[in-house]
Amino acid sequence: MDNVRARFAPSPTGSTHIGTARTALFNWLFARKTGGAFVLRIEDTDKERNTQEALEELVDGLKWLGLDWDEGPGKEGPFGPYFQSQRGELYQSHIQILKDKGRAYEKDGAVYFKLLGERYTEFDSYHDAEVEKVKTEPVIIDDLIRGQVTRKEERDFVIQRSNGDPSFHFVNVVDDIAMKITHVIRGEDHLSNTSKHVELFKAFEATPPKFAHLPMILKDPKEGKGKMSKRDKGALISEYRDRNFLPEAVVNFIALLGWSPKDDQETLPLDSLISRFNLDDVQKGGARFDEKKMSHLNFEYMKSMPLSQYVKTAKVSLSNTGLIEPSSDESYLESAMKLCQEKIDSFENLPGFAAFFFTDDYEISEKAEKKVMKKDGAVERLAEIAPRLSGIQSWDESSIDSAFNQIAEEQGIKPFAWYPIVRFAVSGTNSGPDFLPMIETLGKERVLKRIENALAKYS
């Protein structure tokens, strides 16, 4: 395939939806895969609904996901401008072309596209009125995912609204022609409209591009019926950014919604996605969003991050919650994060998981308290281990280990008898990072201090 030109043509009317992001991703992947161009075109013809904030969010979102464009806002190319609101002249001249050909006419102040064929009127129950219809030749939509789809348009449609704005169907086609778009990859919700577009391409004597209609992303049935909407949980990509999900994981996840690499490989970073992506492998049926799988993928990426980068990202969520200062001890932070990295699946949960490393004001789990401290002998265990730990000269994992082993041996029981109690005393919970390294990292002073406090509280 030479000279592939794919485009992503969103209209900035609200927050960026996960389905919108996937459409962008698939276009981008296809362009990168084929060595073609990825064009970002802003369809802002609906003046009432478009906002600057929505545009910024869209652009930020694409950048965050790592999707760059070859032509578009901020990156002018030979077919600009890339805002439809700035292409009025082109549309006007094309309205005129259709009028000159006798394929457009005015009615009620709007301009309609005129279909070819025998006209008749019929009662239409959906519109609850007599409407004029046209017996047109069937239109064949060449769809890379669904094969050939045949449809008929039977009513003239508006190409310019009475307020002077050209309509979506019209600008879409005019720009696809003008920008020499070869492949139109978009949601299945456009499939039924595509016959309108093909009629328009034909009227302009242009070859229609190849189409690929992506399956819809459906709502969780618990949330209702239909396609996922912006109000649904997990629907907005800004949500993932705000929750500190890794963009690589989000991209990977949405790529797997409707597409599969055909083997058991699932953790696919952007460059693997490019090399393996293929439009033929896109699923036809709708997909449902699964937050658990999203988290799983996020965890995979979190585990494989280099520690230095993990720490960098962790700092953001830790300082947002006030747990660390910019001046905090870097090496302490690093060893604490090393223990967290293998345990938790999102940076969102990090503050809750790791708070005790950074503050004495961490949360005490009542459940853990009941389970661990309310047992007979717990306080005694804590009291007898304190002097042993206090006696350790060089505070490292193996010394701590032998302190526990020693007392265990003397009493003829296993060292694990002490673990949960000490863990609770120093962290307020019965779960967390691996025990010994955690104790080492916390440091002798903190550990002893907290055991002392616990003793005072529970004695």
Added chain:
RNA sequence: GCCCCGUUCGUCUAGCCAGGCCUAGGACACAAGGUUUUCAUCCUUGCGACAGGGGUUCGAAUCCCCUACGGGGUGCCA
């Protein structure tokens, strides 16, 4: 209503176009067990699907038809 598209484990999917290798594979989730008995990690095992009915065929998840169900469209929204 009409038109178009779809339907494999709870979920994402492999297999379908080129029918036998499918007693339908993987992942997430879930459950049980294990990991020198923290644990949200890790490992093992388990659970679990071809929407239904007809046909074609020696043979169908794969091809055809019907039904059911789901989705989309039917706007001077995109």
